[in-house]
Amino acid sequence: MKNGPQPPRDVPERRKVTTQGLRRMKERGERISALTAYDQLMAELIDQSGVDLILVGDSVAMTMQGQATTVGVTMEQMLYHCSIVTRGVERALVVGDMPFMSYQVNSDDALRNAGRLVKEAGVEAVKLEGGSVICATVRRIVDVGIPVMGHLGLTPQSIHKFGTYQVRATEPEEADELRRDARALEDAGAFAIVLEKVPAALGTEIARSVSVPVIGIGAGAGCDGQILVSHDMLGLYTRFHPRFVRRYAELGKEMRKAFGHFVGDVKSGEFPARDESY
Numbered sequence: 134m135k136n137g138p139q140p141p142r143d144v145p146e147r148r149k150v151t152t153q154g155l156r157r158m159k160e161r162g163e164r165i166s167a168l169t170a171y172d173q174l175m176a177e178l179i180d181q182s183g184v185d186l187i188l189v190g191d192s193v194a195m196t197m198q199g200q201a202t203t204v205g206v207t208m209e210q211m212l213y214h215c216s217i218v219t220r221g222v223e224r225a226l227v228v229g230d231m232p233f234m235s236y237q238v239n240s241d242d243a244l245r246n247a248g249r250l251v252k253e254a255g256v257e258a259v260k261l262e263g264g265s266v267i268c269a270t271v272r273r274i275v276d277v278g279i280p281v282m283g284h285l286g287l288t289p290q291s292i293h294k295f296g297t298y299q300v301r302a303t304e305p306e307e308a309d310e311l312r313r314d315a316r317a318l319e320d321a322g323a324f325a326i327v328l329e330k331v332p333a334a335l336g337t338e339i340a341r342s343v344s345v346p347v348i349g350i351g352a353g354a355g356c357d358g359q360i361l362v363s364h365d366m367l368g369l370y371t372r373f374h375p376r377f378v379r380r381y382a383e384l385g386k387e388m389r390k391a392f393g394h395f396v397g398d399v400k401s402g403e404f405p406a407r408d409e410s411y
């Protein structure tokens with residue numbers, strides 16, 4: 134028997150989430166929950182919610198750096214964000230996004246950069262955008278022991294190629310390409326696939342057609358799991374509000390109110406009070 138404090142009986146055991154665990158969840162029809170985080174505090178709060186997967190997304194460029202797209206975030210910045218997120222997480226699987234041009238030039242670069250995210254920043258898997266074109270790279274990364282998550286549908290790193298963030302794969306040719314890409318990623322050894330902003334029926338079909346978990350974001354309820362950008366669902370990032378973002382809180386409004394309250398109290402002399410002074 135283990136010495137030291139034991140968890141209370143009614144608290145379920147919080148087992149570490151692994152890529153194999155996610156696969157078993159899909160097999161038994163248990164939906165996977167996933168959120169993004171970019172810093173230690175947020176990661177810790179999210180992990181305590183019981184979420185299964187935390188993605189250190191390159192969306193950090195938009196949500197925290199004020200950039201218009203995800204394209205500009207660098208490898209060094211992703212290493213920094215991944216390393217502070219992993220410090221806050223005990224249970225969820227932590228996946229680090231590979232930033233634009235850290236894996237597209239050649240697979241040697243890709244392997245080196247994936248390795249840095251695991252070795253220097255402590256993530257347990259990496260995510261790459263794209264289908265068949267990157268499958269040889271995916272295979273090489275998986276072969277050295279680094280789990281890879283794919284990302285299909287709307288791939289924000291290609292925004293300048295597509296020109297808009299509109300729903301993808303509405304035409305039969307693009308839907309067929311998506312089906313092929315999902316199978317190719319599975320064959321290349323990806324442990325899961327993020328599927329972004331595609332018609333719900335196609336999301337369901339893709340999830341059923343592959344054995345690995347398909348985690349949707351704007352891809353309908355038939356996916357094996359759902360991911361949202363935390364800053365979107367908390368009402369912190371409000372520059373645009375796609376239909377697939379459910380706002381679970383309005384923290385931006387709350388924060389503005391609190392900051393305004395503080396400013397008013399300072400100006401009026403209400404703060405600090407006697408019991409807030411020494």
Ligand code: KIV
Pocket residue numbers: 169188189190191192193230284327329350360362
């Ligand atoms: O960077 C990110 O936050 C993502 C999610 C949209 C899945 O890739």
